[in-house]
Amino acid sequence: MxxxxxxxxxxxxxxxxxxxxxxxxxxxxxxxxxxxxxxxxxxxxxxxxxxxxxxxxxxxxxxxxxxxxxxxxxxxxxxxxxxxxxxxxxxxxxxxxxxxxxxxxxxxxxxxxxxxxxxxxxxxxxxxxxxxxxxxxxxxxxxxxxxxxxxxxxxxxxxxxxxxxLAFGGIGGVAVGFASKDLLSNFFGGLMLYLDKPFKVGDWIRSPDRAIEGTVEDIGWRLTRIRTFDKRPLYIPNSMFASIVVENPSRMTNRRISENLGIRYEDGERMAPICSAIRQMLREHPEIDQAQTQIVHFTSYGQSHLEFMVYCLTRTTEWVKYHAVKEDVLLRIMAIVREHGAEFAYPTQTLHLASLPGREASGGPEAAGVQSGMPPR
Incomplete structure (x- = not known):
């Protein structure tokens, strides 16, 4: 100038x-x-x-x-x-x-x-x-x-x-530290999130300990913003992540299909070929990961059905595509059961009535009512 x-x-x-x-x-x-x-x-x-x-x-x-x-x-x-x-x-x-x-x-x-x-x-x-x-x-x-x-x-x-x-900052640092204990704990909590990387922006996370589930939108120095599945923002202090369990489903390698199904007792002789056909179907399915565990076995006698388990893992981890694959697998299982002449069971009860002495011989109206399935008068 x-x-x-x-x-x-x-x-x-x-x-x-x-x-x-x-x-x-x-x-x-x-x-x-x-x-x-x-x-x-x-x-x-x-x-x-x-x-x-x-x-x-x-x-x-x-x-x-x-x-x-x-x-x-x-x-x-x-x-x-x-x-x-x-x-x-x-x-x-x-x-x-x-x-x-x-x-x-x-x-x-x-x-x-x-x-x-x-x-x-x-x-x-x-x-x-x-x-x-x-x-x-x-x-x-x-x-x-x-x-x-x-x-x-x-x-x-x-x-x-x-x-x-700087000297004033050093002297007053202790007082400021006590006054802003929560702020500092959130700051170092955010630092640990950046260093440990249990999740990142865009991941879907959930906590079994707290009602926390959604997609991570931002990781700040004090707060982490999560967008829940009903599109509400959830602001969580970073210090909380040091004391809760966090699950990161976004890093899963596969998604699991696990179903317990049942057929009628009168179709018991068809159980083995049905399980064998389902195992073959899973081995040939393009969306089922063949490197993971596959289980199709008769497991138990139920009150009104014979139960078998179907367990496998899909290649995809995408939520929508996973349900499409699961639907296709369940429909194929239904077709296999019908092809073998069997049916899925539903809760039923069978009532056995013992005839009283002399009733059947007399041929009275009570005996006729029981035989025809009509209630006795």
């Missing part, structure tokens, strides 16, 4: 210095428009490349470049106005300008980190996308580091002692 004061002389006549300030603002707007067009042109050129850095740099620089141009324009205009008359606010301009430059640099770095995070997760940009949970954790740590560094540098620029601030 000293160069501006050396080469630009402002007239005390308001009709002149207002024009000079207007020209500075006009030049600022023109430079801003020109730089934005140049960035648009550069984005079209780098769109043909496969690098994850060039478009991230350009997109991250768009807003900081615009803010820098406006900051320079406003600073030049304010320096010109300072020559017209003294102003207490204009005296603070150099320190304020340096602080704004620091935060513009921090804004550029945080935007660059965010765009790199998106590029690293995009399968169209990288052959092996980074794990979403890891990428989010690293990006959050880097952004936090940039913000803390920017604040400390800004304080140092304004004349505050950074060592004094």
């Amino acid at each position: 000293d160069i501006v004061q050396a080469y630009l002389q402002i007239s005390p006549d308001p009709s002149i210095w207002l024009v000079q300030v207007f020209l500075v603002v006009l030049a600022t707007v023109s430079c801003n428009f020109l730089l934005m067009r140049l960035i648009d042109l550069a984005e079209k050129i780098v769109a043909r490349t496969e690098s994850i850095w060039d478009d991230a740099l350009l997109e991250a620089a768009r807003i900081p470049v615009r803010l820098t141009v406006w900051l320079l324009g406003i600073s030049i205009a304010a320096t010109l106005l300072k020559q017209v008359g003294p102003n207490a606010f204009l005296d603070l301009l150099p320190e304020l300008r340096r602080v704004v430059f620091i935060f513009i640099g921090a804004l550029f770095l945080t935007r660059l980190i965010s765009h790199l995070e998106v590029n690293l997760l995009d399968p169209a940009r990288v052959s092996k996308p980074m794990d979403q949970t890891t990428a989010k954790a690293v990006a959050k740590l880097l952004r936090l580091s940039v913000i803390i560094t920017a604040v400390l540098v800004a304080l140092q620029t304004l004349g505050y002692s950074v060592s004094g601030v």
Whole structure:
């Protein structure tokens, strides 16, 4: 700004210095428009490349470049106005300008980190996308580091002692730690989730200990957001995951079909061929994993049926497709049972009536009623 004061002389006549300030603002707007067009042109050129850095740099620089141009324009205009008359606010301009430059640099770095995070997760940009949970954790740590560094540098620029601030933080850390015990426990709980990775964003998880079940949408430093199957958001403090059992069905390798079925007692001689045919069907089914356990055996005598078990595992773990495979297996079992002339059993009771002495010989109405199945009068 000293160069501006050396080469630009402002007239005390308001009709002149207002024009000079207007020209500075006009030049600022023109430079801003020109730089934005140049960035648009550069984005079209780098769109043909496969690098994850060039478009991230350009997109991250768009807003900081615009803010820098406006900051320079406003600073030049304010320096010109300072020559017209003294102003207490204009005296603070150099320190304020340096602080704004620091935060513009921090804004550029945080935007660059965010765009790199998106590029690293995009399968169209990288052959092996980074794990979403890891990428989010690293990006959050880097952004936090940039913000803390920017604040400390800004304080140092304004004349505050950074060592004094750090010393105060060390002394007050104990008090703050006791006051924010739950906050710290949630923070370290989130850190353990990022390190241990019991689940990641997009996984379906459930807890047998608590009424927790749904899809993980976000893992923050304090809360984990889960979307339940009825589409309600569920916010869980991270510290809770250190004391509960979490099941991650998304990482299952197979889904199980386990059914106990029964046929009639009068179809007992058909049990062995039915089980053999079902075993053959499972061995030939394209959606049944042949490397996993398969069980089809007669297991028990029920009260009104002969029970056999069908146990196998599907290749798919997808919920909807699994039910389609299970439906197909059960329909094939039904067809096999019918092909062998058997029927599935349902609860029945057989009542045996012993004839009284002399009733059958006399042929009275009571005996006739029992024989015909009619109730006695």
